Amino acid sequence: MSVYNFNAGPAALPLPVLEKAQEELKDFRGNGLSLMEMSHRSKTYDEVHNHAIQLLKEVMEIPDTHEVLFLQGGASLQFAMIPMNFLPPEKQAGYVLTGSWSEKALKEAEAIGRAVSAGSGKDGVYKRIPSPEELQLEEDFAYLHLTSNNTIYGTQWQQYPETSLPLIADMSSDILSRKTDVSKFALLYAGAQKNLGPSGVTVVAADRKFIESGREDIPKILSYQTHLKSNSLYNTPPTFSVYMLSLVLEWSKEQGGIEGLERKNAEKAGLIYQYLDDHADFYAPYAEKDCRSNMNITFTLKDDELTKEFLQKASEKGFIGLNGHRSIGGCRASAYNAVPKAACEALVQFMDDFYKNR
Numbered sequence: 001m002s003v004y005n006f007n008a009g010p011a012a013l014p015l016p017v018l019e020k021a022q023e024e025l026k027d028f029r030g031n032g033l034s035l036m037e038m039s040h041r042s043k044t045y046d047e048v049h050n051h052a053i054q055l056l057k058e059v060m061e062i063p064d065t066h067e068v069l070f071l072q073g074g075a076s077l078q079f080a081m082i083p084m085n086f087l088p089p090e091k092q093a094g095y096v097l098t099g100s101w102s103e104k105a106l107k108e109a110e111a112i113g114r115a116v117s118a119g120s121g122k123d124g125v126y127k128r129i130p131s132p133e134e135l136q137l138e139e140d141f142a143y144l145h146l147t148s149n150n151t152i153y154g155t156q157w158q159q160y161p162e163t164s165l166p167l168i169a170d171m172s173s174d175i176l177s178r179k180t181d182v183s184k185f186a187l188l189y190a191g192a193q194k195n196l197g198p199s200g201v202t203v204v205a206a207d208r209k210f211i212e213s214g215r216e217d218i219p220k221i222l223s224y225q226t227h228l229k230s231n232s233l234y235n236t237p238p239t240f241s242v243y244m245l246s247l248v249l250e251w252s253k254e255q256g257g258i259e260g261l262e263r264k265n266a267e268k269a270g271l272i273y274q275y276l277d278d279h280a281d282f283y284a285p286y287a288e289k290d291c292r293s294n295m296n297i298t299f300t301l302k303d304d305e306l307t308k309e310f311l312q313k314a315s316e317k318g319f320i321g322l323n324g325h326r327s328i329g330g331c332r333a334s335a336y337n338a339v340p341k342a343a344c345e346a347l348v349q350f351m352d353d354f355y356k357n358r
């Protein structure tokens with residue numbers, strides 16, 4: 001059955017990646033067994049692992065000052081690991097609140113030490129990102145944390161704050177979707193299941209010196225230094241997820257790298273936003289115009305009844321994952337890297353059919 005996958009995460013994977021994985025599933029590159037059945041200390045896995053690191057550095061243009069780590073526990077574990085490693089008792093941490101995920105990150109930090117809001121879009125029900133002037137940055141911030149793309153509300157930072165504080169970003173839902181100056185970030189992280197591959201691996205890119213500045217009086221498994229020293233092989237890594245990540249990165253290169261992906265993403269989201277704006281009497285985009293996300297396009301219809309009918313009809317036509325997050329309702333189309341432009345065109349066509357029938 002052919003479907004259009006607009007799932008928010010885990011999300012669409014490129015078809016050629018799935019095909020390649022299937023081809024190599026039972027007999028991995030002539031080894032006579034699956035990669036999943038191999039030691040993570042084997043030469044074969046080691047090559048896959050290091051290749052994935054190299055590819056990520058290449059595609060994201062990660063500078064030599066920064067290291068790539070493959071961890072587990074999702075972005076959610078990063079919410080806890082970051083304050084554990086980088087929030088000493090004599091300092092506080094600043095969190096810019098732009099949605100549910102930032103709130104969760106702040107909550108975890110509060111469980112570890114002193115952490116405060118450094119700016120919030122909550123008053124405006126997270127329809128917009130606070131402007132740089134609205135941020136309250138304190139000198140004793142150990143770091144400033146932000147969420148580059150707000151998966152649930154459909155907003156995205158267009159310009160990151162200029163600050164000398166170590167900047168940390170949760171990029172779970174827009175990593176690899178647009179050009180990013182990685183050198184500006186002391187640490188960035190992303191669960192893989194939106195733009196990078198299947199769930200199971202969490203990607204971290206961080207300044208080596210920043211990692212080394214972290215606390216040492218914490219459990220080894222939760223210390224970035226442990227994973228840095230062991231090249232993310234301290235314990236068994238999610239081998240198959242790392243392999244899938246490497247295939248997604250190969251595919252990303254074939255799409256023209258980060259520039260190619262960025263251009264396609266802007267086209268895809270642009271089609272849908274344009275349609276929404278042109279039919280403002282019927283459809284209402286959720287996020288404010290200058291904060292719109294090219295990854296998660298959120299909107300509602302005139303009333304709840306109509307929204308329900310829209311989602312029902314869409315699902316009958318093979319559109320998957322268009323329901324808004326259970327916390328805000330409405331509709332959400334997640335057009336991550338692997339979602340083809342044709343799927344976005346089909347969605348616009350469906351939206352127009354629905355509009356005309358009304």
Ligand SMILES: *Cc1c(COP(=O)(O)O)cnc(C)c1O
Pocket residue numbers: 009073074075076077101147149150151170171172173191192
């Ligand atoms: C999906 C998501 C998360 C949660 O990721 P897990 O891997 O499930 O922990 C965190 N932050 C953002 C921005 C997300 O989109």
